[in-house]
Amino acid sequence: MKNRLWLATGTVGLGLILGACAGESGGEDSSSESGDATQISFMHWRGEDKAVLDEIIADFEEANPDIRVEQNIYPSDQYQATAQRMLQEGSTGDVFTSFPGAQFESIQSAGFFEDLSGEEFVSNFDESLIAVGQKDDTQYALPYQLVFNMPVYNKGMFDELGLEVPKSWTEFQEMADTLLENDITPIAFPGADIGPNQFMNSMMMNNAPDEDIFEKLQNGDESLTNEWWVKTLEDFKLLADKGYIQDDALGTNQDSAMAMVANEEAAMLATGSYHMNSLLDLNPDLELDLLAPITVEESEATYEGINTATFMLAVNSNSDKKDQAKAFIDYLSQPEVASKYANETGQHLTVNDVEYESEALQNTSYWIDERNTRFQPRFLITNAQIEDAVLSSIENVLGGEDPMAAAEAAQQIVEENRE
Structure with missing residues (x-):
């Protein structure tokens, strides 16, 4: 992207009401613990990614037999309204995702983000695309998806x-x-x-x-x-x-x-x-x-489209399973794992060295480097x-x-x- 992504700032109030869970799943046998295996919760809103994440989780658990991962999935609107309450309770979301903008600022102000600045896996992400997960030079969350929010x-x-x-x-x-x-x-x-x-x-x-x-x-x-x-x-x-x-x-x-x-x-x-x-x-x-509709005359147009670095991966500061949570984020940020996720979900990602195999992703990848896109304005309303x-x-x-x-x-x- 020709323009840099901007960091959103501000806060929103609390007073969130916990709603019913839309779906829960894990990798193979994730609902039970084997031996001394530790179960962690991965809380997010992408129900359409459940199947591919089940496969990724199963592979992660095979490589890490001492960790089990359970997905806790909520509709996006419910997630924005209730995620902070669930993080505060601490029973859900050892690993969780955050929207940029108002939700990120609210969770950061409440102190629920673990500082990830010193973790080696941060270098697996494109440095130019993760600023939206930073505050005061601290990396609290790592955007996983690069989305173009336009028709x-x-x-x-x-x-x-x-x-x-x-x-x-x-x-x-x-x-x-x-x-x-x-x-x-x-x-x-x-x-x-x-x-x-x-x-x-x-x-x-x-x-x-x-x-x-x-x-x-x-x-x-x-x-x-x-x-x-x-x-x-x-x-x-x-x-x-x-x-x-x-x-x-x-x-x-x-x-x-x-x-x-x-x-x-x-x-x-x-x-x-x-x-x-x-x-x-x-x-x-x-x-x-x-x-993207250009609502001015061609000579007056500054931007060609909209981008958002979102689905921001984070570790709950209230979790007592932070090492296992970080291990899972590390795994998700490996190029071969991220490539599987990208191609099976149709998402561009912020991870370095992802190989896009699907025709749709290949045909639209030019928006990443060849078009002047602007970070989603709505997420700058904090x-x-x-x-x-x-x-x-x-x-x-x-x-x-x-x-x-x-x-x-x-x-x-x-x-x-x-x-």
């Missing part, structure tokens, strides 16, 4: 229709009009569960190219009623008014939106690269790539109430509210929750 598009469909990737907002609308003329919904938007969490990033990246924009919002130097955010809301309104996103977008869940793209009823999925593998599972004949206000303003506009009115209501919440 996935059907490249084969574009080729058939003679469409090129648009380089401006004018060209984007012309492309979308051509898709509509061919009875294809331009963008499948999963508003019911994912919402604008991902799509907002590429929609605002060139409206507000200042990477400190949300820090300034939180400290009072910027406002959501200023042009950069009002224009972003107006752009979302345009998508809805022109039919560029499907009817009842706010009521469409992730699976339904993916089915629209897999069935070639829609050309783009407004999520990110992490869904490419799932789309190919639904329709192996798809040829996919990534496309106050959870302010983040909710920002996202809700988009949902309110998609629900029919005037952009300026939505911005004013959201700004009021910002002012009530500044630190």
Whole structure:
């Protein structure tokens, strides 16, 4: 990536409510202990990775017969709401994952990250991609995945229709009009569960190219009623008014939106690269790539897309099995293990010397070094109430509210929750 990844700072409050576990699994025989084997908990939100992680865990346990690993898997929204409570209790998450931004800052402030700075396995990661897991020159967490949080598009469909990737907002609308003329919904938007969490990033990246924009919002130097955010809301309104996103977008869940793209009823999925593998599972004949809407004219564009270093591996400071937890992270960071994980889950990773074998990963790897991408702006909002206000303003506009009115209501919440 041409630009450096930025470190998020700030805190969010506690008051988390523990929810029910969505699924638990381990490697082979991980539910029982053999001899003096120590069982550790690996807590994360990637339920779709369960099968490949089961295989990796089984291999790890074979190489380390004195350690057993149990996966504790939760839906991502529940994970963001309850992970800190579970870490505090100490019974779950000897190894755990963290989102960057508000969750990282909250867990770090609470003291639940073990300092990993001096561990040898830190050198297995690309140094330029792990700063988001640092605070005050201390490495608390190690991002494992390199995700591109921008729409996935059907490249084969574009080729058939003679469409090129648009380089401006004018060209984007012309492309979308051509898709509509061919009875294809331009963008499948999963508003019911994912919402604008991902799509907002590429929609605002060139409206507000200042990477400190949300820090300034939180400290009072910027406002959501200023042009950069009002224009972003107006752009979302345009998508809805022109039919560029499907009817009842706010009521469409992730699976339904993916089915629209897999069935070639829609050309783009407004999520990110992490869904490419799932789309190919639904329709192996798809040829996919990534496309971020450029909401300004070509001469005014600064960024071509969005990146996030996420799924940050960490050790619970409350754990009494820290050595075993670190051994597991060490294992996950070995190039051959990381390559297996990458290719079977369809994820680009931050680990050095990973070999990408899948066609989808090879075809999109150029985004890592050849495109000017920006770290996901949403993760630079470090106050959870302010983040909710920002996202809700988009949902309110998609629900029919005037952009300026939505911005004013959201700004009021910002002012009530500044630190």
